[in-house]
Amino acid sequence: MEASEHTCCAHHSHHHDLVITDLCVLYRKITALKDISFNTSCGNRVALVGPNGAGKSTLLKAIAGLVPKSSGHIRWRGTQIKKWSREFAYLPQREEVDWDFPVTVRGLVEMGRYPQLGMWKRFSKKDAATVDQALQALDLTELQNRQIKELSGGQQQRAFLARAIAQEAHVLLLDEPFTGLDRTSSEALGKLLNQLAQEGRLIIASHHDMSTVKNLFNKVLLVNQSSCGFGNSDELITEENLAATFTH
Numbered sequence: 001m002e003a004s005e006h007t008c009c010a011h012h013s014h015h016h017d018l019v020i021t022d023l024c025v026l027y028r029k030i031t032a033l034k035d036i037s038f039n040t041s042c043g044n045r046v047a048l049v050g051p052n053g054a055g056k057s058t059l060l061k062a063i064a065g066l067v068p069k070s071s072g073h074i075r076w077r078g079t080q081i082k083k084w085s086r087e088f089a090y091l092p093q094r095e096e097v098d099w100d101f102p103v104t105v106r107g108l109v110e111m112g113r114y115p116q117l118g119m120w121k122r123f124s125k126k127d128a129a130t131v132d133q134a135l136q137a138l139d140l141t142e143l144q145n146r147q148i149k150e151l152s153g154g155q156q157q158r159a160f161l162a163r164a165i166a167q168e169a170h171v172l173l174l175d176e177p178f179t180g181l182d183r184t185s186s187e188a189l190g191k192l193l194n195q196l197a198q199e200g201r202l203i204i205a206s207h208h209d210m211s212t213v214k215n216l217f218n219k220v221l222l223v224n225q226s227s228c229g230f231g232n233s234d235e236l237i238t239e240e241n242l243a244a245t246f247t248h
């Protein structure tokens with residue numbers, strides 16, 4: 001199933017924004033990821049699908065430059081990514097966030113600007129305007145002075161996305177963004193991710209709910225340490241492929 005996709009992409013890899021080739025990640029002696037290759041571009045919403053421990057979080061962190069790769073390449077628009085880059089915004093799993101950390105919504109979104117402050121580390125008018133726009137884009141203007149711990153799950157996800165937008169990242173790496181959201185918030189987040197992709201961003205997210213994956217994501221990487229296929233979600237999400245991925 002994946003062979004033709006890979007062959008095709010290998011020939012045209014220079015057309016893709018993100019090119020991942022033979023990526024391996026080891027934690028001491030544990031192989032978390034082995035020979036992962038796929039290419040994709042802005043405008044897409046890619047789901048990472050696989051069992052617990054398959055390496056989905058590791059893949060997101062490796063692309064974000066948060067865990068070192070053991071071998072292979074990650075190229076963004078023709079340049080090899082070695083460490084953290086403003087182009088990539090990573091949203092951890094909900095459980096990994098300290099929700100009691102005292103910060104307002106606006107303060108969180110402002111953090112998206114820190115990496116690009118000038119040498120005097122002062123907030124310029126442009127930085128403030130970018131934060132305003134990000135808050136507005138995610139419908140958080142009214143909530144900007146609230147503490148993040150006082151928000152609903154859906155609002156918290158939006159606050160993190162606003163931080164990514166303020167950072168002017170093109171790649172949003174989201175770890176289980178739909179987990180814990182009720183149906184209404186889920187649908188709203190789905191629409192929002194679609195819109196962010198259509199505006200020219202690349203969304204890559206781990207996802208557990210097989211009943212919503214085709215609807216929320218146009219592409220899918222089936223992963224179980226190594227790749228079990230990459231392609232259009234409506235073609236790849238079949239019972240047969242899922243069984244192969246989950247029992248690998």
Ligand SMILES: Nc1ncnc2c1ncn2[C@@H]1O[C@H](COP(=O)(O)OP(=O)(O)OP(=O)(O)O)[C@@H](O)[C@H]1O
Binds near residue numbers: 051052053056058
């Ligand atoms: N910091 C770490 N040190 C050592 N091993 C790790 C570390 N983080 C993850 N692992 C191991 O790497 C493998 C991949 O883990 P990872 O969290 O990437 O999987 P996952 O697909 O995101 O799982 P889940 O769906 O349960 O979140 C697992 O075997 C895990 O135990």
